[in-house]
Amino acid sequence: MATTQQRTTVQGGAVRSVLVQSAGFSSAQDIHAALRRQGKPVGLSTVYRHLQSLVEQGVADVIQSPDGEATYRYCGETTSAHHHHLVCRKCGHTEEVTAPAIERWAAQIASKFDFSDVDHTVEIFGTCAPCRKGSAQSAAKS
Amino acid sequence: MATTQQRTTVQGGAVRSVLVQSAGFSSAQDIHAALRRQGKPVGLSTVYRHLQSLVEQGVADVIQSPDGEATYRYCGETTSAHHHHLVCRKCGHTEEVTAPAIERWAAQIASKFDFSDVDHTVEIFGTCAPCRKGSAQSAAKS
């Protein structure tokens, strides 16, 4: 009743599936390209639409890459709780990290300045060991 | 010899001055508009160029606003050290916060997963007390 009707479409599943399969964060454009590669020429608009709804449903996370591009990652079932990411800026490999201390700190800071409805973003970028050694990391994206 | 020559231009000073005067984070476009308003029609390219160099010099901070726009803030003299921000998502008021614990935690996480060249972003968004009360805050931006 309350929930708007959601039709299960082929494209919706495809987008979700790509997101699930990809290891780290992928941009909408990446996903669109991957879909075409798989022989499923899903429209760009559709990709964005599904990405947005996945985010709203809480099964996907968005972070803004340093160059201002929005990147998405499937984080649904594994982590119902709030968490953050440690992302390799070369291969895109992502580790999920939780830090209760950070959450507490954020809440503390917020109350200290009397801010309400507090939200926060914490992302750590670095270079993972494999990428550091084999600087020619070309196997990331086929 | 070694250092590249830096010419002190009127426009450079103007951009910097606008950044210093503005309370919170402003987008490049905002700054450009402010400059025109002040009767200094500085070119948009020039604004971006100066903003970038200010960031490189470490006197300005950039964060990506939720809608993907880059926003800049003057953070030079007050804080030579690494710090983060608590931003009111209504009026844009910004508090600077430092958290050695966070820095330590980030470094710890990084070494745990053997990541090097680590960088991180921590931004806290909330609604400050004044904005919460007077929910009809229209005085923020003219």
Place this chain on the structure above:
DNA sequence: CTGGTTAGTGGGAGTGATTGTCGTTAGCGT
């Protein structure tokens, strides 16, 4: 199974931020 209703689709145009180009302008050392 069939038909109607309408959410979902797609592609192309539109938008808005940011970058690149290149001839012109104006600091700065001589």
Place this chain on the structure above:
DNA sequence: ACGCTAACGACAATCACTCCCACTAACCAG
């Protein structure tokens, strides 16, 4: 004051993302 060249600025180009709208196909009766 002169000349060299960094900096400027207007516009074109790019790029991620959104909008529009006619078309397709899911879902629900009958």
